[in-house]
Structures are given as C-alpha cells and as structure tokens.
Amino acid sequence: MELTRTEIMPGVWLNHLRSDKFKTACLSLTLLTQLKRETAAMNALIPYVLRRGTTRLPDMEAISARLDELYGTAIEPVVRRIGEIQCLGFYASLPEGDFLPGGQNVLTDAAALMGQFLLSPATRGGLLLPQYVDSEREKMLEVIRSRINEKRGYSVLRCMEEMCCCEDYAAGRFGSEAECEAIRYQKLTKQYRNLLQTCPVEIFYCGRAGEKEVVSAMRDALMTMPRAEIDYEIGTDVRMNALEEQPRFVEEALDVTQGKLVIGFRLGECMEDPDLPSLYVFNCVFGSGTNSKLFMNVREKLQLCYYASSVMDTHKGLLLVASGIEFDKREAAQEEIFAQLEAIRRGEISDEELHAARSGVASDLRSVLDSQGDLEGFYLSQILDGSDCSPLELAELAENVTKEDVVRIANSVECDLIYFLRGEEADAEDEEDTDGEA
Amino acid sequence: MEKHEYPQLGETLYAQTLPNGLRLRVLPKPGFRTSYAAFATNYGGAHRRFTIDGQTLDTPAGVAHYLEHKMFDLPNGDNALNLLTANGADPNAFTSSGMTCYYFQSTHSFEENLRMLLHFVSTPYFTAETVQKEQGIIAQEIRMGEDNPGTALYYNLLRQLYAHHPIRDRVAGTVESIAQITHETLYACHKVFYAPSNMCLCVEGDVDPERILAIAQEELPRERAGIPSADFGEEEDLLPVSTYEKAAMPVSAPQFLIGAKLRPATAGEAALRQRLTAQLALRLLTGSSSPLYTRLYAEDILNRDYDYEVDFIAGTGTVIVGGESAQPETVLKELSAEIARVGTEGFDAERFERAKRASYGARLRGLEDFDNVCVSMAEGLFDGFCSLDAPLLLQSIRKGECEDFVRQALAPERLALSIIEPKKV
Incomplete structure (x- = not known):
C-alpha cells in the first residue's frame, strides 16, 4: 500500500491509498483551520448544519433515503482537534461494488453527495436556513453539556481545560457553551463561506478504486468550490513548561x-x-x-x-x-x-x-x-x-x-x-x- | 476441516467440532497483518443457578466476572495478560450476562500467543489470598459502573421488564455479593463451565486453519465433559413488571430507554431469522432514516444520541430503544402511535427494500472488524447459528414478517419506559 498525494484544486489535496483488503471503502474530506476560542463552536457546527439538507435533498428524510439506496453508504459530519488545528468535514464509508448483489459502484454517487453537503446546502436568500442552524446549535449545546455524564472522560477534559486555561487548546473540539449559544445563522453563513474559500482541504480515500477514478469523482463533486487565498498559517502552540512553579x-x-x-x-x-x-x-x-x-x-x-x-x-x-x-x-x-x-x-x-x-x-x-x-x-x-x-x-x-x-x-x-x-x-x-x- | 464458501461476501469459513466438544471456526484473511482469536464460554453473569451431573448449585452474583479477572493468574506466579502483552499481543476479556470471552490480537507470533490463550483459560489457579486480593479492584469496577448513567439506566429498565430472571442483576455483582466468592467457588465454576464442550474458539487472520486445529487439539483437554444446564427460574410472561420509572443522577439532560420482552426462537436458523427480522423492523420503525426519527429530530425532540437494539441473552429477548431527550414521554407516545400506524397500514414497500439494502451495507461494514466478527460468531454458535449467514438470510426477510414483529412484540401493553433525569443541585 503506497499513499499518493495530489493537489486536485488549489489547496485541495487528495490522499489516495489503494487496497483490495476491505469490503467497504473510506472517503473523507477535511477542512483545516486554526482552533480559536472565538470560532471553535461556529466551525464545529457547520458540518452538522450542512448535513441537514441540500438544494436537491432538502431534509434528513430525503438524505437518508438516498444513502439507504446506496446500500447504506454512511456520510457523517466529523469534527476533530489535532493539536490546535480544528479539522471539520465528512467521513464516508461506502460498500465496495464487488460485494453488492447488483455489483454497482457507489463511489461517484457518494462523492457527489459529499460535494453537495459541502457546497450546496439548503439556503434561503443565500443564507443557511435559520431553523437548521437553531436546531443543530441546540443539539450541539446538548453534546457540550453531556460531557459531564461520563465521569471518566469528563475528568480528563476538565484537567485539560484547567491545564491549558490560557491556550486555545482549551476550546476543545466543539468550543464552549457560551460561544455555541451565541451562534446565529447570518454570522454562521459568513464563516462557512470564509472557510470554503480559505481552508486547506485534505481528502483521504482508501479502497479498490484507482487514483484517476477518485480524482475525477472528487473534481466533479467539488467543481463549484470557491477558492481564494489559502490560509496555510495554521499550527499548534506547544508550551514546554508548567504554568506555575508548583503544580x-x-x-x-x-x-x-x-x-x-x-x-x-x-x-x-x-x-x-x-x-x-x-x-x-x-x-x-x-x-x-x-x-x-x-x-x-x-x-x-x-x-x-x-x-x-x-x-x-x-x-x-x-x-x-x-x-x-x-x-x-x-x-x-x-x-x-x-x-x-x-x-x-x-x-x-x-x-x-x-x-x-x-x-x-x-x-x-x-x-x-x-x-x-x-x-x-x-x-x-x-x-x-x-x-x-x-x-x-x-x-x-x-x-x-x-x-x-x-x-x-x-x-x-x-x-x-x-x-x-x-x-x-x-x-x-x-x-x-x-x-x-x- | 469443513469448508463453507460465502462467495458474495468473499469469505471462506472453516469449521469443526473437536472430539472434546469445542466448536472451532477459522476465517482466513490473506493480506492482513492482524490476527484475532476469541475463546469464549457459554457462561455469564446470568448463569448463577445450574445443574450438572444431577447436582444443582447456587452461586452468588458476580462469579463469572470474578473468574474472568482471576483466570489470568498462572500457577508459577506469572500473569497471562502480562505474558501475552510482553509477546506483542493485545489481550483482554469481557463478561456479559450471557458469556465470558478471552481474546487477543497480534501482528506477530500469533500461534505462540494462541497457545498461551488456550493454556491459561484452561488452567485454573486460585488461592484464598489471590482471590481476596482482587476484591478491591472489582469493587472499584462496580463503583465505576454505579456512576455510569448508561449502565444504571440499562439495569433500571431490565428490572422494570424482568420479575426475577438473573439478567436483572449487574454482571459484576455487588460489593456484598462478591465478598461471598472464594477460591472454591471459582474452581467449581471453572470445572463446570470451562470444559471445551461448553466453549468455542473463533479465529480470524492470515492463518492456516489446519494449524489452528492442530494447536487447539494439542493445548486443550481431550475428554468431553457434560454440559451444564442453567436454571434462570420460571419462564416470565411478556408484560413488564413496571411500565414507568424515573431516577435522578448527575446528567446534563434526561436519558431514557424504552424496552419490551420477546419470546426467543429456540435455536438455529429460526433464531437468526428472528434477530434479522427484529433488527430490520426496528430500522424501519425508528432507525435513522425512518419518518418517525427524522421528524422527531427535526422537531428537536430527539438528537443524534438515539439508537435501538435487540438483545438475546441467556434465554431472554429484549428490544431496547432510547437515547437522550428532554421529553422522553413524548418519544414513547410518538413511538406508540407509529407502532399502531404500522400495525394497520404496514411499511411502505419501497422503503422496505431500501432498508434491506442499507442493512446489507451495514452488515458488510460490520465484517471489517475482527473483534465484531469473532464475538458475533461465538454468540451465534451458542445459539446454534452461523453469524456469517446473516447478510444472505437477510435478503429473504419479508415485509409481512417485520410488520408482524411490530404488531406482536411492540404491542402497547408490553412497553416499559425508564428515565434518568438530571439531579437537581
């Protein structure tokens, strides 16, 4: 297995790993941005809002029906924090045609759907739908609040927060409750458009399709992606020492x-x-x-x-x-x-x-x-x-x-x-x- | 070994029952570096009262789990967990209500590690002192479970559903019940439940099935022992003991589970068919693409923390649906209304076909995970079916079967709701 890496559009990189071992293929698309307290919650919310409806598939019922048709292809929003880089996007798992009763290839359809989520969300007057933004904001607030339910993970998070209280790292994957509560659809749309234009994008594919096929599917899927000057100035502030002399x-x-x-x-x-x-x-x-x-x-x-x-x-x-x-x-x-x-x-x-x-x-x-x-x-x-x-x-x-x-x-x-x-x-x-x- | 081909899944399964009664399954995976083995006994937290050779024994809650902790001790003072780890393997074990399973994965020295696994699980060594020593660790594990709202809610629901079946009790027991466990208890239960005739071994990886068979024959006892019969008490009726309970814990939002009891099909293909029918019916009724879920999600009554499952454990069958919601009672009301609607109108035919496709794809995805494949295979063997038959059998499930399942199993009087509310500070 050899990874190949190609820039398929300005600042959009496709990492391709060909493998015959698996029964499903994986395809992910990740926007990279600097983790900051002020924007962490907004950024984290974006993939979830985008996943609610597109111009062609306006609600979750339509989206799920389409995914079921593609033999249970799963395309889910993913928000990660790697160091102080916030990584947001979608992760898809798609069955390989060789194991489907009809033998059909779902890669092109899955890539197209991922492109739709990213680039053609349901909007009104060019703005993300307020009811989707409000609904996903409330759900994310529940997720942020639910950290307390599982005490083992909660205590680790709390330790990190207190430890890095002066660093953006403490914002966590989803940002803070207060930042999340303040999100409104106009501002979120603006942030969404800004990320689309400036974020470096990493696409990862692992499966049976050759590189050409994946490049072509992703180029088609992202054809309308607006790109401006890419912000490569992202990184992690590594502090070597404890904040105070004594722990x-x-x-x-x-x-x-x-x-x-x-x-x-x-x-x-x-x-x-x-x-x-x-x-x-x-x-x-x-x-x-x-x-x-x-x-x-x-x-x-x-x-x-x-x-x-x-x-x-x-x-x-x-x-x-x-x-x-x-x-x-x-x-x-x-x-x-x-x-x-x-x-x-x-x-x-x-x-x-x-x-x-x-x-x-x-x-x-x-x-x-x-x-x-x-x-x-x-x-x-x-x-x-x-x-x-x-x-x-x-x-x-x-x-x-x-x-x-x-x-x-x-x-x-x-x-x-x-x-x-x-x-x-x-x-x-x-x-x-x-x-x-x- | 017997060879079973699954051309559509691209898999070949090798199967054999040894003279000592061990059921062995090997799934070769050329090209993978990881190999995985699960060695399981049909013995879990619920097997507390049992009969063997005409003698009936009663044991305290938590023995199966305690035994799992102590099995790793070897007579020469070594610990099998450490030996396996030192050899580059990643070993662990779990005890559920229905089974105890010891497993490891490794990327080299697989045969050597497999020998070690088979050896330590069939070599009991307990002393009063080592058994006593473990009490503190298990007590902390029990405490950790007590603070976990998910676990608490699960057992609250089981207590609402079941009047006396031991599945109601926590697998690890209580701090009081484990205090009654001695090394003699552990020896007795090991002898009864850890005979190869009551166990199975499932292996997946880039391995030679005949080599695995030879190792199993060399490492395990030759004689075939009798199989214990568990006594789970009188058969329960299908109505819950209590349909509604609430408790409070430090959680951010109400957590809830809705459950119903099923009468499990006895064994074999009927058992697999019942599982597949139940899972497909629940997917259609309340899965992530169902009209019910998508509507309640859009109305902010449900969020992503919502799921369903159907469990068949120790002679019980239980449907469980739940997650997080500010209005659990509304979810129950809406779910009941949808059950009634499906009961009269049935499922939409197109949607049924789509759900079947999605379920097939999900099962394909499940095959990627060695752990899932081997543990499901062991569970299936104890219930008399082969879990690899599921994707194909699924295609023969009819819409009418799923509708019947909803009408019967989820009749309104059979549902129970359990809630954990945020504790007021």
Missing part, C-alpha cells in the same frame, strides 16, 4: 461514588523535536496497557483502582494520567503515580518492560494497516505534522527505541496540574474553594 491543584465535587484523579503533565523540551516512536514507547512503559508501570503498581500491587492509565497528545505536548479511586485514596494514588515516573527517570526499566512496550507499540502501528478508520486518522495526523512516515516505518523505529530514549522523555516531562473529582458528602467549607465548571 496547580483543582478539585470539584459531584454526586459520584468513585473519585477521579487526573494528573496533567507537559511533555516538555522533548517537544522541540518530537521523536514519536520514543514518545509512544515511553507512554507504554509508563501508563498505557497492562504491562505498564501504572497498571502493575497502582492497580495490581496496591489495588487502589480499577484503572490507572496515561494518554498523550503528541501534537500539543501533553501527558495525562487518569485513575478511578476511593475518595480517601487520592494522596496514595498520586504518590504512587509520581513514584513510578521517578523510577523511569532513574532508569529502572527492565529489559522485559522495554521489550513489551516496544513490541506493543510496533504491533499497534502495524495493525493500523488493517483498519481504514485508523489509516485515515494516521495519515491526517502525519500530514499535519509534515511527516511522511508510514505506519510500518514508524513501527520499525519503535522497535529500536532504547532505554535511554525512554529515560530522556521521562526527564523532560513536567507536572502542570492535578485535578480531582470527588463526592459531595465532604464538608461544606471545602466546597467553597472548589472551582466551578468553566
């Missing part, structure tokens, strides 16, 4: 039976020239997976929790350790998490640990080739990093990461903020100090 501490209370501890770190100076394989292997040794130090010690040895694991954002340079614990075990868990990081800094990594981490990372990277969704995400992320490494090349590099590489990353990491979600029964005086929800 900040934020505590919140909710009616929960389990406490959630999240410790936020900056990956630090290693982000000056991020060495992805080493970062992945470090994370695996420290806190990702069942052979990690956190799992083996915080869970297995001390039995403080059901989960204790770490995740990284290698674009923004963040490391977050999350754990679900009894309320009174916070200090014990925190102490152990820091102790495990210290152990890595001292070079206490056994050959088995290093080997397991390296082969785990390499295996994860190799398995990217077996999933179209993973391939799409991998290449989009690589493109934004300006890198052209394939999953296999990265896997090979991961297998050669040394103990010193891992220690170097551990020494670069710096704790910035500790977040704790606890139950409500604690005394009222403590509650006064708690930070409310942003």
Whole structure:
C-alpha cells in the first residue's frame, strides 16, 4: 500500500491509498483551520448544519433515503482537534461494488453527495436556513453539556481545560457553551463561506478504486468550490513548561461514588523535536496497557483502582494520567503515580518492560494497516505534522527505541496540574474553594 | 476441516467440532497483518443457578466476572495478560450476562500467543489470598459502573421488564455479593463451565486453519465433559413488571430507554431469522432514516444520541430503544402511535427494500472488524447459528414478517419506559 498525494484544486489535496483488503471503502474530506476560542463552536457546527439538507435533498428524510439506496453508504459530519488545528468535514464509508448483489459502484454517487453537503446546502436568500442552524446549535449545546455524564472522560477534559486555561487548546473540539449559544445563522453563513474559500482541504480515500477514478469523482463533486487565498498559517502552540512553579491543584465535587484523579503533565523540551516512536514507547512503559508501570503498581500491587492509565497528545505536548479511586485514596494514588515516573527517570526499566512496550507499540502501528478508520486518522495526523512516515516505518523505529530514549522523555516531562473529582458528602467549607465548571 | 464458501461476501469459513466438544471456526484473511482469536464460554453473569451431573448449585452474583479477572493468574506466579502483552499481543476479556470471552490480537507470533490463550483459560489457579486480593479492584469496577448513567439506566429498565430472571442483576455483582466468592467457588465454576464442550474458539487472520486445529487439539483437554444446564427460574410472561420509572443522577439532560420482552426462537436458523427480522423492523420503525426519527429530530425532540437494539441473552429477548431527550414521554407516545400506524397500514414497500439494502451495507461494514466478527460468531454458535449467514438470510426477510414483529412484540401493553433525569443541585 503506497499513499499518493495530489493537489486536485488549489489547496485541495487528495490522499489516495489503494487496497483490495476491505469490503467497504473510506472517503473523507477535511477542512483545516486554526482552533480559536472565538470560532471553535461556529466551525464545529457547520458540518452538522450542512448535513441537514441540500438544494436537491432538502431534509434528513430525503438524505437518508438516498444513502439507504446506496446500500447504506454512511456520510457523517466529523469534527476533530489535532493539536490546535480544528479539522471539520465528512467521513464516508461506502460498500465496495464487488460485494453488492447488483455489483454497482457507489463511489461517484457518494462523492457527489459529499460535494453537495459541502457546497450546496439548503439556503434561503443565500443564507443557511435559520431553523437548521437553531436546531443543530441546540443539539450541539446538548453534546457540550453531556460531557459531564461520563465521569471518566469528563475528568480528563476538565484537567485539560484547567491545564491549558490560557491556550486555545482549551476550546476543545466543539468550543464552549457560551460561544455555541451565541451562534446565529447570518454570522454562521459568513464563516462557512470564509472557510470554503480559505481552508486547506485534505481528502483521504482508501479502497479498490484507482487514483484517476477518485480524482475525477472528487473534481466533479467539488467543481463549484470557491477558492481564494489559502490560509496555510495554521499550527499548534506547544508550551514546554508548567504554568506555575508548583503544580496547580483543582478539585470539584459531584454526586459520584468513585473519585477521579487526573494528573496533567507537559511533555516538555522533548517537544522541540518530537521523536514519536520514543514518545509512544515511553507512554507504554509508563501508563498505557497492562504491562505498564501504572497498571502493575497502582492497580495490581496496591489495588487502589480499577484503572490507572496515561494518554498523550503528541501534537500539543501533553501527558495525562487518569485513575478511578476511593475518595480517601487520592494522596496514595498520586504518590504512587509520581513514584513510578521517578523510577523511569532513574532508569529502572527492565529489559522485559522495554521489550513489551516496544513490541506493543510496533504491533499497534502495524495493525493500523488493517483498519481504514485508523489509516485515515494516521495519515491526517502525519500530514499535519509534515511527516511522511508510514505506519510500518514508524513501527520499525519503535522497535529500536532504547532505554535511554525512554529515560530522556521521562526527564523532560513536567507536572502542570492535578485535578480531582470527588463526592459531595465532604464538608461544606471545602466546597467553597472548589472551582466551578468553566 | 469443513469448508463453507460465502462467495458474495468473499469469505471462506472453516469449521469443526473437536472430539472434546469445542466448536472451532477459522476465517482466513490473506493480506492482513492482524490476527484475532476469541475463546469464549457459554457462561455469564446470568448463569448463577445450574445443574450438572444431577447436582444443582447456587452461586452468588458476580462469579463469572470474578473468574474472568482471576483466570489470568498462572500457577508459577506469572500473569497471562502480562505474558501475552510482553509477546506483542493485545489481550483482554469481557463478561456479559450471557458469556465470558478471552481474546487477543497480534501482528506477530500469533500461534505462540494462541497457545498461551488456550493454556491459561484452561488452567485454573486460585488461592484464598489471590482471590481476596482482587476484591478491591472489582469493587472499584462496580463503583465505576454505579456512576455510569448508561449502565444504571440499562439495569433500571431490565428490572422494570424482568420479575426475577438473573439478567436483572449487574454482571459484576455487588460489593456484598462478591465478598461471598472464594477460591472454591471459582474452581467449581471453572470445572463446570470451562470444559471445551461448553466453549468455542473463533479465529480470524492470515492463518492456516489446519494449524489452528492442530494447536487447539494439542493445548486443550481431550475428554468431553457434560454440559451444564442453567436454571434462570420460571419462564416470565411478556408484560413488564413496571411500565414507568424515573431516577435522578448527575446528567446534563434526561436519558431514557424504552424496552419490551420477546419470546426467543429456540435455536438455529429460526433464531437468526428472528434477530434479522427484529433488527430490520426496528430500522424501519425508528432507525435513522425512518419518518418517525427524522421528524422527531427535526422537531428537536430527539438528537443524534438515539439508537435501538435487540438483545438475546441467556434465554431472554429484549428490544431496547432510547437515547437522550428532554421529553422522553413524548418519544414513547410518538413511538406508540407509529407502532399502531404500522400495525394497520404496514411499511411502505419501497422503503422496505431500501432498508434491506442499507442493512446489507451495514452488515458488510460490520465484517471489517475482527473483534465484531469473532464475538458475533461465538454468540451465534451458542445459539446454534452461523453469524456469517446473516447478510444472505437477510435478503429473504419479508415485509409481512417485520410488520408482524411490530404488531406482536411492540404491542402497547408490553412497553416499559425508564428515565434518568438530571439531579437537581
């Protein structure tokens, strides 16, 4: 599998990966723009409004009927944040003709429909329909508010928000509740037109169709796309250091039976020239997976929790350790998490640990080739990093990461903020100090 | 091994039942780097009371799940999870009400990893101490479930629907029930439920089926043990115990589930046909392209957080429809009206054909995911059908069958509504 990359229109790039392995093909279209607090919510709302109706298929019932006709082709709005780049667009999964009873090829129709969503939304007087904008705004508000429902994810988000309170990163994928509430259709239409003209666009295809066929389908689909000067000045502000000298501490209370501890770190100076394989292997040794130090010690040895694991954002340079614990075990868990990081800094990594981490990372990277969704995400992320490494090349590099590489990353990491979600029964005086929800 | 061709899906399935009773299925996937294995026992949280060799046993809630946690311990002090991970595999396990499944995927040393999987799952090793040690971890897992509104709502609904079937209780049990579990309980249940005759092994990847067969024969016990029969209590009638309940939790907006009980078809193709009919009927009635859903979405009564499913677990069949809505009662009212309308007018013929196409495409998509393929295959084997038959069998489902399903299974008196409201601060 070899990725080819072609500019099919000004600033519109088609990434083509031919593969016969799958029963469905994947086609995605992504507009790239700088994540900013003021525009994050508006930008995020756009694909959802566009997906409500087009000039030819004016409502959801008509759209769904068309998609059902195309053997359940799915075209869904997607909003992502990669570092501080907001990525918005559509992701389509379409059945390959070889496996359909009639053998028909749905690529051209699916591409055309995606083009319609992007370029020919239902409008009145040239403006996006207010009823669609209002309806999708209310639905997005519900999504933003519903973060609180799942406490594990909520606590991680809250830690990131507090940690990056002075950075646009804190805007999240969908922006803030307040920004979302303020959206009106006139302003949104203006922003939509502006994005269409200026955003770099990445198209990704993986499936049985050859490059020519995909280029032609996408050129036809995007023929009427207005393009102006493309804004390539997008990127991520990577802060190497913690905001304050001592790690900040934020505590919140909710009616929960389990406490959630999240410790936020900056990956630090290693982000000056991020060495992805080493970062992945470090994370695996420290806190990702069942052979990690956190799992083996915080869970297995001390039995403080059901989960204790770490995740990284290698674009923004963040490391977050999350754990679900009894309320009174916070200090014990925190102490152990820091102790495990210290152990890595001292070079206490056994050959088995290093080997397991390296082969785990390499295996994860190799398995990217077996999933179209993973391939799409991998290449989009690589493109934004300006890198052209394939999953296999990265896997090979991961297998050669040394103990010193891992220690170097551990020494670069710096704790910035500790977040704790606890139950409500604690005394009222403590509650006064708690930070409310942003 | 027996070879089953699925030309339309481009798949060939290899099947065999070993002399020890293990049902083995292998789906070769040339060109893929990932290989996947699921080793499952027909034993889940609901199998609490059972008879084996004329003897009946009662066990506390949560044993199947506790056993799953402790199976990874090996007699020499090693942990199978760590050994597999160290070997580059990505192993895990889950316990549902109906089954316990151990699985891994890896991109190299697959045969070695498979041997390890078969070995550790058939090697029980528990001591009073190691069993005691796990209590704290499982208690935290139970706590995590208690704070999860989705899980809470699911069990609230099951308690409204079922009067006494053990599916009402959480798979992991309660902090109190797991305190009664000892190493003796675990040994006894392992012996009964982890015999190859009560298990299946499903493998997918770029593998040689005959090699997989040889490994299964070498690693697993030879003798064929008896199969336990579970006692889920007296058969329940089809009416809910309670049609309406509300609870409160810290959530942003009301979460709701509407459910109904079904009488499951016994086994084999009839069971698969019932599943396909139910799923297609629900797609037509309330799926993302149904007039009901698109209208309620446009009226802002429903949002994207809305779905339906039909579950067949441990001798039960349950339809569940739900999501998030500020007006769950309105959703129930509208759904009931649509059920009544379909009951008299039937489904639109063109729409029926489109829904069938869409369902076919969705099943094709489901085949991309090794995990989904192997676990569905194991579930099907325990219910006597092959899940790979679904896309083709789907094409023979008639409109009238779907309409009958709606009329009978979703009759108004059979529906229950469960709501979790935002807790007032």
